[in-house]
Amino acid sequence: MDNLATYAENTWCPGCGNFGILTAFKQAVGRLEADGLARKDLAIVAGIGQHGKIFDYLKLSGFYALHGRSLATAQGMKLANPGLKIVVFVGDGDSYGEGLAHLVFAAKRNADLTVIVHNNGAYGLTTGQATPTSMKGFRGPSPPRGSVEEPFNPLSLMLASGATFVARGYPVKLNHLADLVVRAIQNEGFSLVDVLQPCVTFNNTYELYNNSVTELEVVPETFEDSMAAARRTDRLLIGVIREVSADPYHRQLLGDRRPAADRLSGSQRMEAIRKTLG
Ligand SMILES: Cc1ncc(C[n+]2csc(CCOP(=O)(O)OP(=O)(O)O)c2C)c(N)n1
Ligand code: SF4
Numbered sequence: 001m002d003n004l005a006t007y008a009e010n011t012w013c014p015g016c017g018n019f020g021i022l023t024a025f026k027q028a029v030g031r032l033e034a035d036g037l038a039r040k041d042l043a044i045v046a047g048i049g050q051h052g053k054i055f056d057y058l059k060l061s062g063f064y065a066l067h068g069r070s071l072a073t074a075q076g077m078k079l080a081n082p083g084l085k086i087v088v089f090v091g092d093g094d095s096y097g098e099g100l101a102h103l104v105f106a107a108k109r110n111a112d113l114t115v116i117v118h119n120n121g122a123y124g125l126t127t128g129q130a131t132p133t134s135m136k137g138f139r140g141p142s143p144p145r146g147s148v149e150e151p152f153n154p155l156s157l158m159l160a161s162g163a164t165f166v167a168r169g170y171p172v173k174l175n176h177l178a179d180l181v182v183r184a185i186q187n188e189g190f191s192l193v194d195v196l197q198p199c200v201t202f203n204n205t206y207e208l209y210n211n212s213v214t215e216l217e218v219v220p221e222t223f224e225d226s227m228a229a230a231r232r233t234d235r236l237l238i239g240v241i242r243e244v245s246a247d248p249y250h251r252q253l254l255g256d257r258r259p260a261a262d263r264l265s266g267s268q269r270m271e272a273i274r275k276t277l278g
Contacts, residue, residue: 012050025178025181026058041085042085067099074106074111075249082258092131093123096157097123106190107162110248119196122203127202155241164242165184168194177195180193181193
């Protein structure tokens, strides 16, 4: 396989955690393609932000969506063409902030998508404002005196919303992250990989994460065990926190129909309308 490179010049800051996400994703695609995934059956979607630039750096088909709306776009693409495997790259501001309702409902209905959250605890592209996962005390242009709010825990929110695959990764553990992405894409249903992405410019968390990230050995068995793993604060657990199988939304809604591929011609549509009207 080629390395999916494009002509676009990379403008991420040297040391940005996004580089690890890009490399891990490329590794994952290589492994999935070696396993039989056809390039034409893979599509990517990205929101607007530093994370969204990954769309420019990958020679893959897809849709560069609006800030906060990539989940809605991806769900539409999946329903039109259920044969696609879709990977959605979002920022924490993009998905846990502005687009939160789309994320919760995509998890609730088990939309067959893989969501990779570049969770850097800041609105990176707009120069470092606080997001829902910014730590208490985080300073930026907003809030300049430090955030007085506690961050929310996206993993427990996703578990409570019904996500069938929930994982957390760290770009420094590159092969581990690539494994998570492969497993997330293989899961037929809603998969979320929250990536602890250091932003060297606005939220440099390398030291914090290097000292607290710990690999989970086995997938927790029960929902309660998954919740407990997601909520651990003494160590930040990385790995698969929940993995269960459930019928995906498109199959429940459409059965085996493939709306884009099975589209009727104009005359077939007229014939169907005539029949309906008697
Ligand atoms: C609908 C809409 N709202 C707000 C913006 C402005 N905007 C663009 S990027 C961005 C921040 C992105 O932050 P995040 O999603 O955390 O991604 P990061 O840049 O950190 O990767 C914002 C607020 C926009 N482009 N469109
Ligand atoms: S500002 Fe932060 S997120 Fe954006 S490229 Fe630089 S290090 Fe990465």
